[in-house]
Amino acid sequence: MNSLRWEDLPCYTYDDYKRWEGSWELIHGVPYAMSPAPSIKHQMVSNNIAWQLQDKLKGCKKCRALLPVDWRIGDSTVVQPDNLVICHEPNNDAFISKSPKIIFEILSPSSAKKDSIVKFNIYEGEAVDYYIIVNPDDDIAKVYNLKEGKYIKVADARDETFTFILDECAFDFDFSTLWA
Numbered sequence: 001m002n003s004l005r006w007e008d009l010p011c012y013t014y015d016d017y018k019r020w021e022g023s024w025e026l027i028h029g030v031p032y033a034m035s036p037a038p039s040i041k042h043q044m045v046s047n048n049i050a051w052q053l054q055d056k057l058k059g060c061k062k063c064r065a066l067l068p069v070d071w072r073i074g075d076s077t078v079v080q081p082d083n084l085v086i087c088h089e090p091n092n093d094a095f096i097s098k099s100p101k102i103i104f105e106i107l108s109p110s111s112a113k114k115d116s117i118v119k120f121n122i123y124e125g126e127a128v129d130y131y132i133i134v135n136p137d138d139d140i141a142k143v144y145n146l147k148e149g150k151y152i153k154v155a156d157a158r159d160e161t162f163t164f165i166l167d168e169c170a171f172d173f174d175f176s177t178l179w180a
Contacts, residue, residue, distance in 0.1 A: 013075050027118060029076040035110075041136045042106050048178045049083040049104050049134070060169035063087040063101065070095035073126060079119060082106045082134075087167055101166050102130040107137070120144075124151050130164060139179045 011029030023034035038046070046067070053065035064087075068080040072095040085102035103123055105115040116133060123131045124146065131144045131151060139158050144151035155162050157175035164171055 011076060014072060014078060017078055025080055026076060026078045032114060038108055042108055045106050045134060045136050045178050046082050052173060052177060053083065053085060056171040056173065057085065062168040063166055071100065072097050073122065079122065099126045099128050102164060103128050104132045104134055106134045120151065134178065141175050141178065
């Protein structure tokens with residue numbers, strides 16, 4: 001009996017993805033179910049990130065904080081980061097197509113490996129300036145900054161304040177407020 005080969009698996013596209021019910025991501029043609037719903041702590045941490053980003057970006061005319069939105073990277077990859085910052089005007093109401101500047105992914109048991117490995121590699125390859133992997137179980141946020149095309153971990157933040165430097169603005173982000 002022959003083993004299953006990658007090329008034998010179905011490869012879905014954005015057109016397929018648009019017709020699916022429920023919450024999904026599509027990575028290199030492979031569908032990932034976004035269920036079960038995030039835990040209460042996951043949602044609280046996400047809200048705390050969103051509120052702080054919204055407040056910090058008030059003075060920046062170009063950048064804005066978003067909650068999960070489709071980021072269409074190509075015909076076979078669509079992801080929905082938990083929290084993100086874009087510094088461009090979206091060209092579509094249904095999705096963004098240009099790389100965000102900052103992405104926060106909040107780990108859950110069902111997404112930890114995907115967020116830590118698969119999405120890490122995607123975001124690095126798509127030149128997202130900052131990728132923050134937030135672990136609500138141990139109240140640590142690993143902050144990665146893109147340097148010469150590779151992510152370098154610049155902080156394990158729990159109670160620290162970190163300065164994000166973007167094209168048009170910079171702001172201090174207080175990680176201690178996430179866990180309450």
